Amino acid sequence: MNNTTDTPVTVIGLGLMGQALAGAFLAAGHPTTVWNRTGAKADDLVSRGARRAPTVGDALAASPLTIVCVTDYTAVRELLGTSGMPLDGTTVVNLTSGDSAQAREAARWAEQRGVRYLDGAIMGIPSTIGTAEAVxxxxxxxxxxxxxxxxxxxxxxxxxxxxxxxxxxxxxxxGLAMMWSVLNAWLQGTAMLRTAGVDAATYAPFAQLIATGVAEWLPGYAEQIDRGEFPAEVAALATDARSMAHLVEESEALGVNAELPRLIKAMADRSIAAGHGGEQYPVLIEEFSKPYHS
Structure with missing residues (x-):
């Protein structure tokens, strides 16, 4: 492939994300073929220059590269498997949401049929597709x-x-674990500060400063995890656990839900009981790496 915008591409699946994907290819100048089970979803894209394929097989045959973004991995296999087209040599990039086991199974299924297969994930919302905000x-x-x-x-x-x-x-x-963890921590702090009349907008810049500062610790903490050694260069886990206890107590005193800090403190307590109280916070990777037992 050369770096030109005349390379044809096919998009199968025209939900909100699929429409955004096809629209980005059109905007970049790529001849774009589209297919969706409900054909009307292609109308806007066709009005902007896309070609509507009458069948899945026709869609696959139209381009050297096909992007699939449908409901689930079962739908991917059903669509490709019933296309009626020889798949040998076809390149498929599957951007359907699923888990890692499904991705590996789909890759084996594709390999058996001669498909060049890439699995993918979209870190972004439809409105960001075609911009640097979409990863x-x-x-x-x-x-x-x-x-x-x-x-x-x-x-x-x-x-x-x-x-x-x-x-x-x-x-x-x-990435979702990171996103929800940061948001949940911010909501915990916001709930606490609201009891003193501080609104979310006032607290947000301070919370952003803390989140940015903590993010800077990650490379150094990652080195400790990869080495399997956790010297207490900043603070020992036992010290952090005392601060966690304070967070739990303060939340409960304010009438704020303390489930989240209690959960993290329970993990820290288990690590300390196992002899890791003098080590640094990343030693908790051992607790996060264990299966959950209620």
């Missing part, structure tokens, strides 16, 4: 990613994670 994760054979990278870059900031097809899904859920 599109890809995993699978690097040669297939490299061959189509110029076309895929029409969708946003593309990232290649590695040959394991499950990596895109794993990064996706790991």
């Amino acid at each position: 599109i994760l890809h995993s699978g054979p690097q040669a297939d990613f490299d061959a189509h990278r110029p076309t895929l870059e029409a969708l946003g900031a593309v990232s290649y994670l590695g040959a394991d097809h499950g990596l895109a899904s794993l990064y996706d859920v790991a």
